[in-house]
Amino acid sequence: MTMLPVAICQAKPVPLHIDSGIDKAVxxxxAAIADGARLVAFGETFLGGYPVWMDEAPGGALWDDAGSKALHRILMEQAVVTGDERLAPLQALCDDHEAMISIGAHERVRSSLYNNQLLFRPGQAPLDHRKLVPTHGERLVWMRGDGSTLGVHDAGAAKVGNLICWEHWMPLARAAMHNLQENVHVAAWPTVRETYAIASRHYAFEGRCFVLAAGLVQDKADVLDGLERCGGHDAARALIDAIPGDVLNRGGSMIIAPDATVLAEAGEGEETIHAQLDLAQSDAELASLDTDGHYSRPDIFTLDVNTAPQQGVRWGD
Known part of the structure; x- marks a missing residue:
């Protein structure tokens, strides 16, 4: 029987200030590895924090808003990049302990920001998953990802993948991930509210896989503290101050089995939850439902997945 010990670190990010966020994640x-975990998951954009001002700050999405522009500049300056040396301590933990870490980050590629859920794994470069469709106001912050970052990591007994937030309501994205034989899935959310918990449990049942639904805890005071660590900005502070209420993200993380039962669940505060995953359960549950196999109809339905990077500009000789 193959067991995989996992954990979700439901924690406050250090908004905007990436170096401090990396230190906290490490x-x-x-601590999670010391308690036995070999897969550790964090919520959506833990490194940099979720840009909640686009949803919550009155006027934050208005054209030419000075506060939003200042915050975007900070995100651009702070964002991680491919091969970023600041991430080396996370890679070292994976290498030293034969562990995996799924963690969200703001990533800069040329002049655009992406929402990337990075999967660190031992002895290899991190596996990227860039959010395919930023949701609603997020489109003012993040670029769309492409099919080149739809993938899973083959860890032997486990095949591990990520999707982010409302990607769990993209039926064809789910079908593509199920086809990759994923049996452990990280569902990254800002808060695992009721509908997000439903989507995560549905994904587990549909995919016959374990799901780590990972959320954040974030207060307005945290965003203001991160802003000061980045040098502050009056217009950005005014925008954040205008957000009603103090609590912005409320956790709710859970670990779910392939039959949709909840193995562990967090509250609204900072905590780490653990579970032991019996990977054989995925195969057992396939007896009744295999959406990529005996419950599919390839004579009726087909899915083509374009995995070519979409660069927009092609340079040739």
């Missing part, structure tokens, strides 16, 4: 991961 300490939380060390």
């Amino acid at each position: 300490e939380l991961t060390k």
